[in-house]
Amino acid sequence: MKRTFRLSASKPDAPRDVHDEIGFHLDMRTQEYREQGFPTGEARRAALDAFGDVAAVEAECRDERTRRTRTHGRRALLDGLRLDARYALRTLRRSAGFTLAAVLTLALGIGATGAVLTVVDGVLLRPMPYGDPDRLVMLWSTGEGLQGPETEWPLSAPNYLDVQRWNRSFTSLAAFRMWSYTLGGVADGGAEQVDAARVRPELFTTLGVRPLLGRGFEPAEAQPGGGRVAVLGHDLWQRRFGGRRDILGRAVTLSGERYTVVGVMPPGFVFPRGAELPSGLQFPVRTELWTPLVFDERDLAARGTQNLAAVGRLRAGVTPAEAQAEADVLSARLHREYPRYFSPDMGMNVVPLKEQAAAPVRRTLLVLLGAVGFVLLIACANVASLLVARTAARERELTVRAALGATRRREIAIRLAIGAGRGRLVRQLLAESTILAAGAGVVGVVGATWAIGALR
Secondary structure, three states, rough: OOOOOOOOOOOOHHHHHHHHHHHHHHHHHHHHHHHHOOOHHHHHHHHHHOOOOHHHHHHHHHHHHHHHHHHHHHHHHHHHHHHHHHHHHHHHHOOHHHHHHHHHHHHHHHHHHHHHHHHOOOOOOOOOOOOOOHHEEEEEEEEOOOOOOOEEEEEHHHHHHHHHHHOOOEEEEEEEEEEEEEEEEEEOOEEEEEEEEEOOOOOHHHHHOEEEEEEOOOHHHHHOOOOOOOEOOOOHHHHHHHOOHHHHHOEEEEOOEEEEEEOOOOOOOOOOOOHHHHHHHHOOOOOOOEEEOEEEEEHHHHOOOEEEEEEEEEOOOOOHHHHHHHHHHHHHHHHOOOOOOOOOOOEEEEEEEHHHHHHOOHHHHHHHHHHHHHHHHHHHHHHHHHHHHHHHHHHOHHHHHHHHOOHHHHHHHHHHHOOOOOOHHHHHHHHHHHHHHHHHHHHHHHHHHHHHHOOO
């Protein structure tokens, strides 16, 4: 009786069930031998001999029972989830207005948060797409002697060459300036204005980025008469030349002059980008083409013409602070040697490239991130209020739809009455909220995709 009405018998327990079943068979076989005239002890031994290795049989049966119980449990869980999802979909379809309001409210919060968080990750958190980006810095002129509201200004060509020759903090230092070309018509389209940059041959090496196809610029190509060559950005290569790998060595027309394509940069490489540089320099948003920066005699004589940005790679073990200290020493030397063009209140700033890229938008992005976080919280609170209001409205319909058991309270009472557990009820209620959240997530991702483009 105690074994029959054991309180825990309703819970699956493979070792206990197998032990009880084998014990039942042994007891029945023992009883048979006793009825044949065997003494009790001998009857038990005969039953054990006839049954075989009890421990081995019990272990095998226990493993099989455990496997079947787990398989059955997984199937029951999946079937239950499927039924919950179907019931939740039917319920939401009957309340189309509520469903639409809830999905759009959540989608607004999810889309806004996802878009801003993606931009924050790309600008403030994710490593820059260059080799060892923590060692990259920008070099600027500063001081009250410069005109305009900006605190960071370009270098002149002579000052850049002097710093490149005198410094001990950089493995390489590369200058560049913005430019614009008209790309002549090719087979895949007509003439197009292309944002470009004229760069010193050291630029790609300094950034630690190798071309996808071909090569960068040779030092001889940055000398007067060194030949006209160009490196294409990946997007431009795909858009105007169809991604043809035989582009190397082909001639393209840039602002009426013929240039030979010597390389194609990898996807995502767009340096320099205007968002990473002081706004007064007016660099393009996305640079798509590069040509060599050549210094002629006029450039070398124009020490007061500041029109070059410079990026450098620090030597291993050199910190930005140490590079700044050396820049201060070089500024003093420039003042001593060229007092007419480099006044005592002028200097040079060393700014980490990551900080340079994030500085113009850091505060804006953090404010936006906080704002959309509150928007998401408000959206969740609004949907929770809609769920509460919907439940209350369904309760008020009790007198109208009682015969159909339409209210959530009567529905839950009926389910409890026919044996549903509390966990099963909670799971069914969660299914409805999960489907709402999933639908809102899909709509929010679509909205975030559009918003990311607008933010960029």
